[in-house]
Amino acid sequence: MARTSNSIFSVQQQYIPLFDGKNYDFWCVKMKTILLSLDLWELAEKGYVEPNSSTTLAGAQESQLKKQQQKNASALSKIQLGVSDSIFPIIMRATTAKEAWDILQQQFQGNLTGQDQEKGKEEEWIQYLPLYKAVDSGNWKAAEQILNDNPRALTATLSRNGTALHVATLAGHVKIVKELVKKMNAKDLEVLLNKYSNTALHAACSGRIKEIAKILVEANPYLVSTKGWRDSIPVVEAAFNGDKDMLHYLYSKTPKEALNPDTRKKLLRACIDADIYDTALDLVSYFETLAASVDSGAALALKALARKASAFHSGSQLMFWQRWIYSSKHSTNSLEYYNGTSK
Numbered sequence: 001m002a003r004t005s006n007s008i009f010s011v012q013q014q015y016i017p018l019f020d021g022k023n024y025d026f027w028c029v030k031m032k033t034i035l036l037s038l039d040l041w042e043l044a045e046k047g048y049v050e051p052n053s054s055t056t057l058a059g060a061q062e063s064q065l066k067k068q069q070q071k072n073a074s075a076l077s078k079i080q081l082g083v084s085d086s087i088f089p090i091i092m093r094a095t096t097a098k099e100a101w102d103i104l105q106q107q108f109q110g111n112l113t114g115q116d117q118e119k120g121k122e123e124e125w126i127q128y129l130p131l132y133k134a135v136d137s138g139n140w141k142a143a144e145q146i147l148n149d150n151p152r153a154l155t156a157t158l159s160r161n162g163t164a165l166h167v168a169t170l171a172g173h174v175k176i177v178k179e180l181v182k183k184m185n186a187k188d189l190e191v192l193l194n195k196y197s198n199t200a201l202h203a204a205c206s207g208r209i210k211e212i213a214k215i216l217v218e219a220n221p222y223l224v225s226t227k228g229w230r231d232s233i234p235v236v237e238a239a240f241n242g243d244k245d246m247l248h249y250l251y252s253k254t255p256k257e258a259l260n261p262d263t264r265k266k267l268l269r270a271c272i273d274a275d276i277y278d279t280a281l282d283l284v285s286y287f288e289t290l291a292a293s294v295d296s297g298a299a300l301a302l303k304a305l306a307r308k309a310s311a312f313h314s315g316s317q318l319m320f321w322q323r324w325i326y327s328s329k330h331s332t333n334s335l336e337y338y339n340g341t342s343k
Contacts, residue, residue, distance in 0.1 A: 020084040024108040025160060031082055040075035040097070047098030048072060072097050079104075125159055132158040135167045140176050147183070154183055155192055162194030162203070169203040169212050177212050186220040198228035205237040210246050217253055224250055225258035232266065233258060239270030239279075247271070251279055256286065264290050 016034065019027040035041040048068040075097035080088065083104070090107060094100035125132075131153050134143035143164065147154055154164065161167055165184070168176040177200075181189070193199060201223040204213040213234075216223055227233055232240075235250040259267065264287055271280040284290050 016078060016082045018084055019082055019087060019104075021087055021108070024104070027082070028105075028109070031079070035075060035078065038074070038078070040071055040078065043068075043072050043075040044079065044097040044101040047096050076100055125157070128153055128156055128158045131164060132167060135164045135173070135176055136171050138171065138173045138176065140173075140179055143176065144179070154180070155188060157194075160195040162198070162200070163192045165189075165192060165200045166194050166198075166203050169200045169209070169216075170207050172207055172209050172212070174209070174211050174215070177215055181215060181219045184219075186222075189216060189220040189223055190226050193228075196229040199223055199226050199234075201226070201234045202228040202232075202237055205234050205241060205243065205246060205250075208241060208243045208246060210249055213246060213249065217250075221253065224254045231262075233263060236263060236267050236270060239267055239274055239276065242274035242276075244274070244276050247274075247276055247279060251282075259283075259287070 017027050017030045019031075032041060032044075035044055048071075050065075076094070079097060079100045080091065083091065087104075091100040091103050094103060131143060131146045134140075134146060135158075147164075157163060158167060161170060165177065165180045168180060189200060194203070196202075199216075201213060201216045204210075204216060224234055228237070233254065235247060235254045238246040238250050264283060268280055268283050268290060271277070271283070
């Protein structure tokens with residue numbers, strides 16, 4: 001079945017959301033709802049027991065087993081159709097819906113023990129539900145009243161999305177972000193994290209809202225150096241999202257000391273993938289050994305650039321490539337290596 005332009009599949013009039021490695025929580029909720037509607041969720045959640053091949057089954061038992069096998073195959077197919085080609089290899093060897101579901105959970109939402117612990121927080125979250133709704137809907141008057149009655153709610157975790165500041169940031173409510181920041185001290189902005197260990201500035205990168213990012217950075221400049229999910233600092237998140245304006249702003253605010261070797265390589269690769277060549281060029285110009293970092297993705301990133309026609313306005317890949325390597329103060333041997341012509 002062909003994919004549509006908005007990245008969903010139509011299978012027997014049932015739309016399957018496509019998971020490409022981002023926003024797992026959203027995809028998970030949607031998929032669970034679909035599986036529930038098709039009476040298949042139990043197969044993904046609990047699985048079924050496949051009897052030993054030597055076991056003799058009565059007619060009714062054999063019929064029931066076949067029914068379970070068919071439902072498992074149906075649930076598994078929905079999960080398989082719901083992931084992109086880049087994610088599918090992770091679950092391609094799974095033979096049951098539960099196995100595939102658990103693999104995705106463990107890979108993208110943490111281990112199952114962590115999830116069980118999170119379930120224990122749900123009761124705590126319920127008491128903050130009015131605040132969550134007020135902030136998410138942009139009702140600052142109601143949110144402020146709740147915070148005045150219960151000051152501890154200001155730094156409380158309202159959901160897996162994080163605190164009130166995270167919720168306001170993701171919803172794009174600039175005014176509420178300003179008001180919440182006024183009530184916090186600068187250190188709060190660093191230590192208040194969501195389920196993925198991300199600050200509100202990371203959330204601003206996800207939401208591509210530069211105005212909110214500026215508010216947060218002005219309140220605490222150290223936020224640009226604070227690591228989040230997968231040890232990424234905000235400028236790397238902006239590059240991964242392909243947000244050129246956000247990246248330029250954060251790159252101008254991020255001290256070079258915060259760009260450790262691993263961060264530089266990730267940032268370089270993300271910039272090239274997103275066609276943000278000015279920042280990529282600045283990176284290899286400033287960090288003279290970055291272009292020769294053959295121990296990780298930096299060299300591969302430069303090779304990828306050489307194959308991108310959009311990067312070479314002159315129509316001559318070699319001309320731009322030579323200028324790139326020259327700007328990095330590397331020798332002709334480096335050029336030959338990256339082009340695969342070294343002896």
